[in-house]
Amino acid sequence: MVRLTWIRNYASEWIMAAIALFFAIPAYIAVTNSFKTAKETADSPYSLPSNFSFDNYIGVFQTIDMWNIFKNSVLITVTILLIMILLSSMAAYTLQRITNKWTSVVYLLFMAGMMIPPQTLYIPIVKLLKAMGLAQSFPGLFLFYIGLYMPFCIFLYTGFMKSVPRELDESAKIDGCGAFATFWRIVFPLLQPCTVTVIIFVAMWTWNDFVNPFIILGSQKGETITLAFYGFISQYNTSWNHAFAGMIVTSLPAIVLFAVMQKQFISGIASGAVKG
Amino acid sequence: MKKNLPYIAFAAPALIVYVIFAIVPIFLSLLLSFTNFDGFGANYKFIGFQNYATALHDDRFFYSIQVTLLITVVSCFLINLFALLFAIVLNNLRKLKGFYRTIIFYPQVLSFVVVGFIWTYIYNYNDGAINFIFGKLGLESWMQDWLGDSGIVVFSVTLVIIWQSVGFYTVIYLANLQTVPGEVLEAATIDGANRFQKFKNVLFPLMSPAFTINWILCFISGLKTYDVVKVMTDGGPGFKTETIAFNIISQAFVANKQGYGSALAMLLFVFVAIVSVIQVVYLRKREVEL
Numbered sequence: 001m002v003r004l005t006w007i008r009n010y011a012s013e014w015i016m017a018a019i020a021l022f023f024a025i026p027a028y029i030a031v032t033n034s035f036k037t038a039k040e041t042a043d044s045p046y047s048l049p050s051n052f053s054f055d056n057y058i059g060v061f062q063t064i065d066m067w068n069i070f071k072n073s074v075l076i077t078v079t080i081l082l083i084m085i086l087l088s089s090m091a092a093y094t095l096q097r098i099t100n101k102w103t104s105v106v107y108l109l110f111m112a113g114m115m116i117p118p119q120t121l122y123i124p125i126v127k128l129l130k131a132m133g134l135a136q137s138f139p140g141l142f143l144f145y146i147g148l149y150m151p152f153c154i155f156l157y158t159g160f161m162k163s164v165p166r167e168l169d170e171s172a173k174i175d176g177c178g179a180f181a182t183f184w185r186i187v188f189p190l191l192q193p194c195t196v197t198v199i200i201f202v203a204m205w206t207w208n209d210f211v212n213p214f215i216i217l218g219s220q221k222g223e224t225i226t227l228a229f230y231g232f233i234s235q236y237n238t239s240w241n242h243a244f245a246g247m248i249v250t251s252l253p254a255i256v257l258f259a260v261m262q263k264q265f266i267s268g269i270a271s272g273a274v275k276g
Numbered sequence: 277m278k279k280n281l282p283y284i285a286f287a288a289p290a291l292i293v294y295v296i297f298a299i300v301p302i303f304l305s306l307l308l309s310f311t312n313f314d315g316f317g318a319n320y321k322f323i324g325f326q327n328y329a330t331a332l333h334d335d336r337f338f339y340s341i342q343v344t345l346l347i348t349v350v351s352c353f354l355i356n357l358f359a360l361l362f363a364i365v366l367n368n369l370r371k372l373k374g375f376y377r378t379i380i381f382y383p384q385v386l387s388f389v390v391v392g393f394i395w396t397y398i399y400n401y402n403d404g405a406i407n408f409i410f411g412k413l414g415l416e417s418w419m420q421d422w423l424g425d426s427g428i429v430v431f432s433v434t435l436v437i438i439w440q441s442v443g444f445y446t447v448i449y450l451a452n453l454q455t456v457p458g459e460v461l462e463a464a465t466i467d468g469a470n471r472f473q474k475f476k477n478v479l480f481p482l483m484s485p486a487f488t489i490n491w492i493l494c495f496i497s498g499l500k501t502y503d504v505v506k507v508m509t510d511g512g513p514g515f516k517t518e519t520i521a522f523n524i525i526s527q528a529f530v531a532n533k534q535g536y537g538s539a540l541a542m543l544l545f546v547f548v549a550i551v552s553v554i555q556v557v558y559l560r561k562r563e564v565e566l
Contacts, residue, residue: 012368016365016369019376023380023439025398026391026394026439029394042403045408046408090287091290093283094284094286094287095287106291109291112549113298113299117521119502119520119521119544120305120541120542120544120545121298122529122541123315123537125297127308128297128304143297146293146297147294147297147298150298151298178282179283179286204384208387208389211506226387229389233507247390250390251385254385255386262378265381266447269447269448270450270451271451
């Protein structure tokens with residue numbers, strides 16, 4: 001491990017404290033103001049609330065069907081995670097283990113997908129989904145996400161698969177394991193660190209996504225957490241205290257999950273990016 | 277062939293869905309870009325290169341390219357600079373390392389809608405935090421209409437992008453930094469390298485895997501900028517913060533000029549492809565192996 005002595009340790013601590021302040025102030029503003037009345041927010045936006053009132057939060061739950069949109073966001077995120085892990089790990093197994101001109105063409109085709117800007121896809125996808133009768137539906141959104149996320153997930157899995165020795169496959173085969181059992185019983189469990197990375201990236205992108213559900217599901221229904229919050233602030237854009245409470249409520253699930261799984265988050269991102 | 281059958285079955289579902297929902301749409305988009313499709317009717321017709329000819333004279337489109345490139349280049353440069361700096365400082369800390377890393381990282385788990393909204397409040401002219409602090413310090417002349425002034429607004433938006441994502445890139449630099457063995461730097465010290473030389477010739481080249489991935493991820497997400505602009509400025513004032521993504525979506529889904537929107541999307545696709553290939557080739561070439 002490297003330690004750069006030219007930044008003195010006490011200096012590092014002061015620099016870090018200043019940086020942390022810059023990151024913490026917005027959170028302070030949001031939390032304190034969510035407990036204030038409109039008048040107090042206007043008069044003294046940066047002081048602590050004079051008394052903690054939950055009125056703003058009650059207002060949020062009266063406006064947003066929190067349970068329903070939370071359920072939708074969880075459903076979308078979990079479904080897409082399962083599909084992505086299943087499809088991309090299996091495809092990567094074939095692409096990494098079998099080396100011939102077909103698999104290298106297919107691999108290149110997947111990698112080329114990393115360069116596709118999603119905006120290029122919106123118009124034809126909306127038309128395509130309409131033709132398939134899947135317009136403004138969750139299955140339509142899933143299909144769109146699969147196309148969008150597949151290149152990145154295959155990139156991660158094929159990169160990681162190189163570290164799983166082929167000899168394992170072969171000895172499993174000698175023991176009479178079919179290709180399917182070899183993959184699921186022997187190889188897939190060894191891909192676990194990579195699966196964690198895939199889960200973190202895909203979950204973060206999907207949970208916080210705004211523009212894709214906005215285009216594919218439509219803006220009216222406010223079906224996911226992000227869409228619901230967008231709808232909420234469009235409605236309450238002059239009443240900051242209400243909007244901050246809405247913001248806290250809609251962000252809380254992700255924050256709690258991050259707080260609980262922080263270690264996996266950080267190491268998942270780091271290992272995926274540096275090894276991949 | 278027969279023994280490869282299970283392997284084909286492994287790759288087939290991913291490939292089929294990917295081809296139908298990512299590759300075919302590109303060609304559909306190409307076809308639509310030669311038509312005057314409006315998003316509803318079936319009776320649109322082939323109009324040749326007219327959409328592309330219009331795009332070449334569309335000042336709003338060219339302006340959106342400028343805005344996107346400005347946001348992308350400035351944010352990539354500053355994000356990588358700060359993330360590298362934060363990683364080095366974090367790595368130097370003896371205590372509270374995890375605590376500070378959490379504080380820098382947490383904006384990443386918030387959506388751009390949430391982040392954009394809170395910064396809209398901070399930038400607010402009358403009671404936003406920035407003008408409030410300048411007011412308290414007696415620096416009234418520094419107070420600005422951060423989201424209303426057309427000369428500043430694009431930088432205000434870029435700062436929000438940096439604030440939201442720098443923690444993510446810091447984590448990647450930090451992971452890479454922890455793989456650099458201390459002996460290499462000691463050896464450089466013994467050879468008489470000064471601090472700057474050590475950074476430029478030893479540390480930075482060893483950090484290049486992280487730099488490659490960070491630069492590319494940052495660049496690609498910069499070119500897609502939409503959410504934060506939608507929430508904070510809605511492309512305004514005027515078209516001062518209208519990015520390519522914003523422009524395409526408003527042409528296609530607000531003005532319903534989907535044929536024209538497809539032509540813009542194709543131009544964006546070609547542009548992103550060229551930029552990505554150049555960057556990957558260049559960055560991979562200058563990476564060093566330990």
